[in-house]
Amino acid sequence: QVQLVESGGGLVQAGGSLRLSCAASGTISSVNLMAWYRQAPGKPRELVAAITSGGSTNYADSVKGRFTISRDNAKNTVFLQMNSLKPEDTAIYYCKANLRTLRWYDYWGQGTQVTVSS
Numbered sequence: 001q002v003q004l005v006e007s008g009g010g011l012v013q014a015g016g017s018l019r020l021s022c023a024a025s026g027t028i029s030s031v032n033l034m035a036w037y038r039q040a041p042g043k044p045r046e047l048v049a050a051i052t053s054g055g056s057t058n059y060a061d062s063v064k065g066r067f068t069i070s071r072d073n074a075k076n077t078v079f080l081q082m083n084s085l086k087p088e089d090t091a092i093y094y095c096k097a098n099l100r101t102l103r104w105y106d107y108w109g110q111g112t113q114v115t116v117s118s
Contacts, residue, residue, distance in 0.1 A: 022095030024076040032098040034078040038091035071080030109118035
């Protein structure tokens, strides 16, 4: 059984920083793409940032220059460093991992709340 457990969310003032972590555990043979998504109230879930096993990254235009995604392949963990936070960054943040147990599959974390006050 695979689990993705996120941590690091919370309440921060505009201009502040937070660091999210997501660790995948279970019988995992390989991990491919890892990503962060977010969903604000009344809005669809959107991709924030993604990183391949080789370290190539992709960011939403709204977070470029402010957020940095990274990963620790040895620990099957992905991070999201969020700087210069804005009230519009307020959302539930979810991590997703494309990984292989018996077959390749996309797994999601339970989500962590990020609230940015103005």
